[in-house]
Every structure is written in structure tokens, then in C-alpha cells.
Amino acid sequence: MSSLRAHRLSFSYTDASPILTDVDLCLTPGWYGIVGPNGAGKTTLLRLFAGDLAPDAGSLRLEPRGASIAVCPQAVERADAAIRALAEAEDGIARRLRGELLLDPAELGRWATLSPGERKRWQIGAALAAEPDLLLLDEPTNHIDADARALLAGALGGFRGIGACVSHDRELLDALTIGTIRVDRAAAQLYPGGYSAARELWEAEAREREEAHQRLRAEERQLRRRLGEERREQASADAERSIGKRAKGPRDHDARGMLANFRVSSAEARLSRSVGVTRRKLEKVSAEAGTFDFEKAVGRSVFVGYERSPAPWLFVLDAPEVRAGGGDGPVLLRDVRLSVGREDRIRIAGPNGGGKTTLVKALLAGARVPAAKVLYV
Numbered sequence: 001m002s003s004l005r006a007h008r009l010s011f012s013y014t015d016a017s018p019i020l021t022d023v024d025l026c027l028t029p030g031w032y033g034i035v036g037p038n039g040a041g042k043t044t045l046l047r048l049f050a051g052d053l054a055p056d057a058g059s060l061r062l063e064p065r066g067a068s069i070a071v072c073p074q075a076v077e078r079a080d081a082a083i084r085a086l087a088e089a090e091d092g093i094a095r096r097l098r099g100e101l102l103l104d105p106a107e108l109g110r111w112a113t114l115s116p117g118e119r120k121r122w123q124i125g126a127a128l129a130a131e132p133d134l135l136l137l138d139e140p141t142n143h144i145d146a147d148a149r150a151l152l153a154g155a156l157g158g159f160r161g162i163g164a165c166v167s168h169d170r171e172l173l174d175a176l177t178i179g180t181i182r183v184d185r186a187a188a189q190l191y192p193g194g195y196s197a198a199r200e201l202w203e204a205e206a207r208e209r210e211e212a213h214q215r216l217r218a219e220e221r222q223l224r225r226r227l228g229e230e231r232r233e234q235a236s237a238d239a240e241r242s243i244g245k246r247a248k249g250p251r252d253h254d255a256r257g258m259l260a261n262f263r264v265s266s267a268e269a270r271l272s273r274s275v276g277v278t279r280r281k282l283e284k285v286s287a288e289a290g291t292f293d294f295e296k297a298v299g300r301s302v303f304v305g306y307e308r309s310p311a312p313w314l315f316v317l318d319a320p321e322v323r324a325g326g327g328d329g330p331v332l333l334r335d336v337r338l339s340v341g342r343e344d345r346i347r348i349a350g351p352n353g354g355g356k357t358t359l360v361k362a363l364l365a366g367a368r369v370p371a372a373k374v375l376y377v
Helices: 042-050 081-088 092-100 105-113 116-129 146-157 170-176 195-247 255-290 356-365
Strands: 003-011 020-027 030-035 057-063 069-072 134-138 162-166 179-184 187-192 313-323 331-341
Touching: 003 042, 003 162, 020 042, 020 179, 020 187, 030 042, 030 170, 030 195, 042 069, 042 134, 042 162, 042 179, 069 116, 081 092, 081 105, 081 116, 092 116, 092 146, 105 116, 116 134, 116 146, 146 170, 162 170, 170 195, 179 195, 187 195, 195 255, 313 356, 331 356
Parallel strands: 030 162, 030 179, 069 134, 134 162
Antiparallel strands: 003 020, 003 057, 179 187, 313 331
């Protein structure tokens, strides 16, 4: 049985941020969807599978040795040798595929006038006719209608090798795939099932992470209160001890006084230890809470859910100057005093380089709402 295995695979373009980091995957025969936000690295992963790119680290192995690969990129510019072979062949596979995909060999004579959807059917038909061990598709249903999509889904469903398909077509992915590779934030994780089933799983994971984050924040608030109480108690004990020392005469060294002093010293030591323990716990919890990576839903309809903020002011900026680059660049704005209320709708206009984006970033730095409640596009 053929397989495609990635072990700790990492890749980046030149000195840019990593596209993929420590990816572990194991694909066996069947179709797998590759999904994720635009620019996340879906096509990069496909090109790594194809061997067009070499990983910076880790390994990628297709078995058995010598297994064949067919790749169908988005654009189909010309009728290559594989397409011409499909048009001319008279074997059973070629005849079946031409029938399933409604391909007429005479169409090759007017290739320049064929629509992108017609060309795509020829491209995928030729790839299927080659019976590769690994078939890679990049957005196969772009620019095709519903009827052509149904033809493609039917033909692809008969493929018996390993198939990987980058697509935003959720209907196709749900109908075709047995697994879904989600590429996001330099990670690629394999989920069982088509797109809809896989999405339920990763959204449940996101909810669990959010709940864990909220628990950490609640613990952080509790520890801050406890630390404040302990410090006030410690300060009160220090003050009482200081007053006692000033009030005691030079000859007050009786046993009861010494015992009282010992008790006070012991209490102060316990308080000091307690403050130290609480402070260390707080530092640990704050660090854990600070590593939480908020995940915002993207790629859906253009709609932003609204929940009225309890705070009247969302952003407040009072700065003598605002510099480009977060403080190291030239001064772009001076004497900025700006407050954004929860009901405000504001347009920021100005020439290129005038400081519009810099102003937005300065406002974000002074946000009075949780980061999870801010959508910055």
C-alpha cells in the first residue's frame, strides 16, 4: 500500500517567517483536503508533496520507492502531451474518463477557445488516466459550474491512490475526502473526515483552549488579589513591629517580651514566604496566559458579530507624538488626543505615508478591551 509520510517537516522562503514548522503527517490511499486561510501555506505544502520544493528540515517520503506523482496546478494554459494522449488513446481507461468527463477529442482543435472549466476537465482527466500513486490538485473547481463540478467529483471519486486537494469548495471536500489537513500559523494538522466534520473538531479544540485561557485569567486575578492582601498584611505587621520597638524601653528584656518578639518574627517570616510563593505562582500563571494564541474565524461571509462592550471607551490615545515603526521612526503625528467610544464608527483618511496605519496601531496599543474582542484586518 502506498503512503506519504512527513516527519518534523519545516519550510520557509529565504529569511521570511516559517511557512511550516515540525509537520507530521501520514497519508494512505484516499482523498485529503488541504484547507486554511489565504497565505497560510496550502499550495506550499502541495509543492513540497510534489517535490517542487525541498524542506528546510525534516523528511518527506513517498512509498513505495519509485511511486509516480501527477500534479494539476490551477491554470491550464496548453494541451500538453498527457492531454493529447488522453484524446488519442482507445484503451478502456481513456474511453471511460472521456465519457465520465464529457470530453470530445475534437475539442483539442479549438483549445484556445475552450473555457477554463473545459480545460480543467481535460487536465484532470489526463492526470487520472496516468493512474499515479499520488495525485495533487490545486483549486480544481475554480471557474467551473455546478454540472462540471459534479462530473469532476464523480471521476475523482474513482481514484484509488493518494489524493491531496487544495480547495475552498466545501461541498466538493465533504463529498470526496476522508481526511482534512488544516494549514494555519505554520502548522499542518490532519483531522479525520471531510471539511465539515473536521471543522467541528478544530472549533471544539479552539473552544477548549479559550475556556482554559479564561480559567487561567480567573486564577491570575485571584492570585493578584491574594498577593495584594498578603503584601498589605506584611506591611501592617512591619508597621506594628516598628511601633513596638519604639515603645519598648531599653531594659524590657523579660521572657514574655522575648517570646512575643519571637512570635512576631515567625509570623513575619511566614508572611514573607507566603508572599514569595504567591508571587511565583502569579508569574507562572501570567506567563501561561500570555502565550495564548487567539484564533479568529476567517473566510466566512462578510459579517462581524457585535456584542456591546460594557466599557464606554474602547480606545484612548493621549500622546505628544506618534512615530512610525512603533517608536523608532520619524514623527508622523503630534499632540494626539483621541478617544473611541463603543458606538463610534470612524473613517481614517489621508495621503499615503501620512500615518493612518501607525495611528491604528497606536490605538490598538492602548486598547481598553480584551485582545480577543478586537478584529484587526
